[in-house]
Structure formats: C-alpha cells, structure tokens
Amino acid sequence: MSNRRLFGTLVAFLLIAVFSVSLCFATTYDQVASSSDMTTVEEVGVEGMEPIAPKDVENGTYEVRMESSSSMFRIAKAELNVTDDAMTVDMTLNSTSYPYLYAGTAKEAAKLNDVSKYIAPTEDADGNYVFSVPVKALDDGFACAAFSKNKEKWYDRTLLVRADSLPKGAVKVELPDYEALEKAAREKRVEALKNEETESSAKAEPMKIDKRNGTYYIDVSMTGGTGRASITSPTNLIVQDGKAYAVIIWSSNKYDYMIVDGEKILPYRTDENSAFQIPITKMDAPMKVIADTTAMSKPHEIEYELTFDSSSIKATSAKLWVLMGAVGLMLIAGGAMTYYFWKS
Numbered sequence: 001m002s003n004r005r006l007f008g009t010l011v012a013f014l015l016i017a018v019f020s021v022s023l024c025f026a027t028t029y030d031q032v033a034s035s036s037d038m039t040t041v042e043e044v045g046v047e048g049m050e051p052i053a054p055k056d057v058e059n060g061t062y063e064v065r066m067e068s069s070s071s072m073f074r075i076a077k078a079e080l081n082v083t084d085d086a087m088t089v090d091m092t093l094n095s096t097s098y099p100y101l102y103a104g105t106a107k108e109a110a111k112l113n114d115v116s117k118y119i120a121p122t123e124d125a126d127g128n129y130v131f132s133v134p135v136k137a138l139d140d141g142f143a144c145a146a147f148s149k150n151k152e153k154w155y156d157r158t159l160l161v162r163a164d165s166l167p168k169g170a171v172k173v174e175l176p177d178y179e180a181l182e183k184a185a186r187e188k189r190v191e192a193l194k195n196e197e198t199e200s201s202a203k204a205e206p207m208k209i210d211k212r213n214g215t216y217y218i219d220v221s222m223t224g225g226t227g228r229a230s231i232t233s234p235t236n237l238i239v240q241d242g243k244a245y246a247v248i249i250w251s252s253n254k255y256d257y258m259i260v261d262g263e264k265i266l267p268y269r270t271d272e273n274s275a276f277q278i279p280i281t282k283m284d285a286p287m288k289v290i291a292d293t294t295a296m297s298k299p300h301e302i303e304y305e306l307t308f309d310s311s312s313i314k315a316t317s318a319k320l321w322v323l324m325g326a327v328g329l330m331l332i333a334g335g336a337m338t339y340y341f342w343k344s
Contacts, residue, residue: 030113032106033153042069042299044141044160047188048181051137052163054085056173065165066091069158073098073146076128080135080161087135089161092128093121098146101131106145106154118147138163138171183253186270186294190256193266202262206243206279211313213239219312220246223286224304229293231306232273237280237313244280246308249273252293259290259301283310 035041044067064080066089077092100118102109109118121129133144141158148155163171164178218237222230229251236247248258255274258265261281269275281287286305293300 028113028152029100029115029118029147029154030110031153032110033148033151033155037151037153037155041158042071044069044158045139046178046181046185048176048184049139050176051140052171052173053137054082054087054135056171057082057087057138057166058170058172059083060170062166062170064089065162067160067162069141070155073155073157075159078161080166087138088132089135090130090132092124092130094128096127096129097149098129099149100147101133102145102147102154103134103143104145105143106156109145109147109154133159135161138166182294186254186256189294189299190266190270193257193264204261204263204279204281206245207281207283208242209239209244211239211242211244213241215239215316217312217314217316218246219309220248221307221309222304223307225291225302229291234312236316237308238277244283245277246280246306247275247277248306249275250291254294255291256294256299257292259292260287280308283308 059082062080062082064078066075066078068075074094075091076094079090081088081090098121100109100115100120102112102118112118119131119133121131124130136142138161141160144157144159145154146157147153163175216237216239217234220231220233220235231251232249235249238245238247250273253270253272253274255267255276256270257267258276258278260278263279265276265278267274267276278289284307286307289304289306290301291304293302
C-alpha cells in the first residue's frame with residue numbers, strides 16, 4: 001500500500017472516529033424528568049379563580065406577578081404584552097440553567113426533539129435569560145416545560161399570571177374578591193388538616209415551670225424566615241399543671257399549622273391573625289419551630305427560632321385588676337370601720 005493511500009485511510013478512520021465521538025456527546029432533547037427527579041410540586045392560583053381572556057385586557061405592557069409550580073424555576077421579573085387580543089409574557093429567570101422552554105408539557109417537548117421548535121432565550125444587560133412565552137388567559141395555570149442544561153431532561157412546570165397584579169383599569173371585566181378566595185382556600189386546607197389521619201403521634205413535651213396555674217405575660221423574640229413575618233410580644237404564657245405553653249399570634253392570617261418537636265399544631269384562630277397555643281420546650285435559648293404559610297395559596301414550611309425570656313414573666317393585667325380591686329375593697333372596708341369607730 002502506498003504512503004498516499006495509507007494516509008488517506010488514516011484520515012478517513014480519524015474522521016469516522018471523531019464523528020462517532022461527537023454523536024456520543026451530542027445533546028438530545030428526548031428525555032423527560034420523572035416525578036422522583038422533581039422537587040415538591042406546588043399548586044398555582046387559588047380555587048375560584050376564573051380565566052381572563054386577552055380580549056378582556058387593554059392593550060399595553062404591564063409588569064405582572066407570576067406563580068410557578070416549582071421553587072427551582074424562579075421568575076425574577078415578568079412583563080405582560082397585550083396586543084390585538086393576544087398575550088405574551090417576557091420572563092426574566094434567576095438562572096441560566098434552562099437553555100430552552102416549550103409552551104406545553106415535557107412529554108410534548110421531548111417528542112419533538114427539535115431545538116428549532118423550542119423557545120430560546122435572549123439575554124438582558126446583566127446576562128440573565130429572558131423568555132417570551134404565549135399566555136392564553138390570566139388567572140389560569142398553563143403548562144411550560146423547561147429543559148435543564150445540567151440534567152439534560154425536560155421538566156414539567158405550571159405557570160400563572162395574576163390578573164390582580166395589573167394596574168387598575170387594565171382588566172375590562174370585574175375581578176373576584178381574591179382575599180375572600182384565599183381565605184376560603186386556607187379554611188378548606190385547615191379543615192383537611194383537622195380530618196387528616198397522620199401516622200405520627202408525636203407530642204411535644206412542654207417544660208416544667210415553677211408558677212401557679214394561670215396566664216402571665218412573657219417576652220418572645222423570633223429569627224428566621226424572610227423577615228417579613230412577625231409575632232406579638234409580649235405574649236401570653238399559660239401555665240397548666242406546672243407546664244408552660246405560649247400563645248403565638250402572627251402578623252398574618254396565612255399560617256395554617258406549626259410544628260414543635262414533631263407535633264403538628266393547628267391554629268385556634270385564623271380571622272385577622274393566625275394564633276396558636278404551643279408548648280414551650282425551653283426558655284432563654286432558641287427554640288426551633290416550623291410554621292406553614294399558605295400565602296398565595298402555595299404552602300411553604302418555614303423554619304423559625306423562638307426565644308422566650310424567663311426574666312420578663314409578669315402577671316397579666318387581669319391579675320393586676322383583681323389585686324387592685326382587692327386592695328380597694330380593703331381600703332373601703334378599713335375606711336368604713338374607721339368611720340364607725342369614730343362615730344361611736
């Protein structure tokens with residue numbers, strides 16, 4: 001075999017080898033993430049919402065609030081564009097992990113296996129990915145599959161554009177009472193929790209306290225969460241059979257249960273503020289608790305630390321009034337006796 005023919009054979013062999021390797025490492029788009037691959041799927045919207053069609057929205061561009069069924073798919077900013085009875089939303093993501101989206105389910109996207117039919121992003125000035133996605137209706141969840149660059153799989157996502165985030169007058173039809181809808185959803189969830197048979201029978205053990213049975217005041221501080229929520233302090237310290245309990249009143253009515261040492265505790269009030277009676281397991285040191293919030297009808301368990309200050313314990317105003325009343329009666333009785341003897 002001549003050197004020229006040998007060289008040609010080697011080149012052909014190398015080209016075939018390179019092509020084969022490139023096929024092995026080529027990205028395919030036919031993989032679908034299973035439920036076990038995904039984090040907790042959250043509900044979007046709230047029961048009672050009615051879809052609002054594009055024809056019922058004034059033309060324009062509006063900054064809107066969106067909900068996502070996945071905490072891994074975070075939308076930093078969203079702008080709704082309405083033109084001639086059609087809507088699209090430009091979503092700026094907090095991540096560059098998704099090179100493509102598809103306006104449909106993960107299975108539908110994987111079946112296409114064609115990048116030309118997917119939604120590719122543009123980049124803003126900060127290098128964040130911005131996707132333009134069609135929206136059929138406001139207040140109505142829609143499927144939007146996302147392809148993970150790291151996992152090389154399609155993930156199902158459900159998104160929703162909140163109609164109440166548009167400025168007044170932008171929506172031509174009357175909007176529902178969202179606060180009432182969310183309250184009804186919370187109450188329904190609390191009822192479901194009450195009727196739920198849990199496998200765990202854990203009971204948090206309240207600490208013993210050297211106080212008579214009754215109600216006192218105690219200062220309590222809280223850390224954790226986003227910093228938006230707060231609790232009332234001082235709060236009521238309740239002593240029952242020599243054990244300590246506290247009343248925790250939140251700044252929101254959107255907390256549907258708390259967990260203390262594995263025990264799930266339901267609220268006794270959810271009107272203006274969610275209120276719970278919980279066992280105090282320790283004082284003068286952070287006590288870890290979990291509180292579940294249903295803000296935007298999407299439950300989230302959030303960890304907090306409560307610190308009860310034992311040096312701040314004092315009698316409630318009711319006890320003070322009783323004491324003052326007793327002292328008053330004694331003074332009146334003493335005055336009457338003095339007057340009687342003086343007259344005598």
